[in-house]
Amino acid sequence: MNTLILLIIQAMWFILPAYIANPTPVLLKGTHPIDLGKKFRDGNPILGKGKTWEGLLGGTITGGLIGLIQGQLWHTYSLEIYGLTEMTMGLGIVLGFGALFGDLLGSFIKRRYNVKRGEQFPILDQLDFIIGAYFITSFVIDIKFDWILIWVIVTPAIHKTANYIAYKLKLKDVPW
Ligand code: CTP
Numbered sequence: 001m002n003t004l005i006l007l008i009i010q011a012m013w014f015i016l017p018a019y020i021a022n023p024t025p026v027l028l029k030g031t032h033p034i035d036l037g038k039k040f041r042d043g044n045p046i047l048g049k050g051k052t053w054e055g056l057l058g059g060t061i062t063g064g065l066i067g068l069i070q071g072q073l074w075h076t077y078s079l080e081i082y083g084l085t086e087m088t089m090g091l092g093i094v095l096g097f098g099a100l101f102g103d104l105l106g107s108f109i110k111r112r113y114n115v116k117r118g119e120q121f122p123i124l125d126q127l128d129f130i131i132g133a134y135f136i137t138s139f140v141i142d143i144k145f146d147w148i149l150i151w152v153i154v155t156p157a158i159h160k161t162a163n164y165i166a167y168k169l170k171l172k173d174v175p176w
């Protein structure tokens, strides 16, 4: 197979638990805000009511499940990454948690810029979960720069499409 195509497939296969974990909270309709409804010193919510414990936990567990399933399906990383030959449940948990952690960070930044819950914040809305997944996962493994580059290029397009579909299916109130 063409090396570039293989590289893209491997990069996307690796990040899949984060991709699936990221939108999971929308379905859970959590009711317990992580910031406990508290405000920051600027008067805005710390994170906002859109960031719940149910979402964080559900996304993390979903990441683990996806990692577990992937590990049974296809072994691909051999020779590419030190010692890593397959996706695992542990890696899935780390990727899922990282994605939701990045999402929290994104909301924290949005609130500091007076951007209300659900309002758009270009680039951050699309990439916060990738940045979080990369940051948290880099404590566990050394992620190749090629992969990061691929994620950053490919993600905004997929994110926009997925959100538009979720909006059409009435899973989300806004198409972003
Ligand atoms: N969600 C959740 N817990 C999380 C993340 C998301 O319950 N940790 C749910 C919320 O119902 C949220 C929805 O998933 O409204 C969509 O997530 P997202 O687009 O990240 O949140 P927004 O509501 O757009 O809020 P923000 O402006 O802070 O991004």
Ligand code: MG
Pocket: 118, 119, 125, 176
């Ligand atoms: Mg949003």
